[in-house]
Amino acid sequence: MHKVVKAPAKINLTLDVLRKRDDGYHDVEMVMTTVDLADRIHLTLLAEDEIRVEVNKGHVPANKNNLAYQAARLLKDRYPVKGGVSIYIDKHIPVSAGLAGGSTDAAAVLRGLNDMWSLGLSLEELADIGLEIGSDVPFCVFGGTAVARGRGEDLTFISSPPPCWVVLAKPPAGVSTKDIYQRLNLDQMNHPDTEAMIQAIETKNFKEICNNLENVMEPATFELAPEVKKIKQRLIQFGAEGTVMSGSGPTVFSLAKTESKAYRLYNGLKGFMDGVFVVRLLGHRHE
């Protein structure tokens, strides 16, 4: 049996960090949504008890370190599954970008294998399993638009933002999520107005969504990788309606109401860097 599952990237419209917890993680409050930039996960059932991973990009691990492998392993170890699976990842989402590339691949494997192995698990149960892999996995199991709290697993779904375009700019800078969390100055940060963002989304007010984009991780990432700040400034100079960094970065994105506006930003940036994408905001849950 063979199946192809789409694994879309996420962006953080707001990202707030509230406190450090005793378990080493932080309590967050963030508004997340999905964009139409997706990996495609090819799943093929195997008769032998083996989990194989192949990726069409050299620098992504094709072994047990791959989050997609870990998702299959957790299901296979926990449920009475006969045989194994071959996972081929057709990667389109930039890696280590703040777009949850690995997490969404893991989530797609959970959804796909739940079906193919007839496990009958609910999305909530898959999300619980996903949290063992990473904090962004539960959201990726559902997709859509949600306020994520706790470590990121406490999800409240809200309506999708109005249709719009997203220009993503991923500079080559490498930043570690763990490192950025550790560098946050929790006593001194510009917290987003999460309620105002939720209101703006619920009322489909594009301008207010743009005005409320905010990410408390920006100062820490900008300090480590100043080019990320430069890209944000460039997008603002080019007339972007709203611009912010996604996750711990280094991807910065702008929202654009029209395709022509999105391509104006794209063409402006392309002169300076590779790694620029124009995609649509998805915002709705996986079918």
Ligand SMILES: C[C@](O)(CO)[C@H](O)COP(=O)(O)OP(=O)(O)OC[C@H]1O[C@@H](n2ccc(N)nc2=O)[C@H](O)[C@@H]1O
């Ligand atoms: C920055 C975000 O991408 C925003 O969506 C997420 O909060 C990070 O999600 P992720 O990459 O799935 O993170 P994980 O793989 O669970 O954790 C990586 C590291 O980030 C830190 N971490 C992560 C999530 C969280 N709520 N608090 C944390 O302090 C921890 O040091 C952890 O060791």
Ligand SMILES: Nc1ncnc2c1ncn2[C@@H]1O[C@H](COP(=O)(O)OP(=O)(O)OP(=O)(O)O)[C@@H](O)[C@H]1O
């Ligand atoms: N399926 C996968 N796709 C991409 N990277 C993976 C995958 N599995 C494991 N990794 C490893 O995870 C690391 C982080 O990659 P990923 O693309 O998930 O980061 P990210 O977009 O910053 O995630 P997040 O937004 O959740 O913090 C990479 O260094 C890579 O080696």
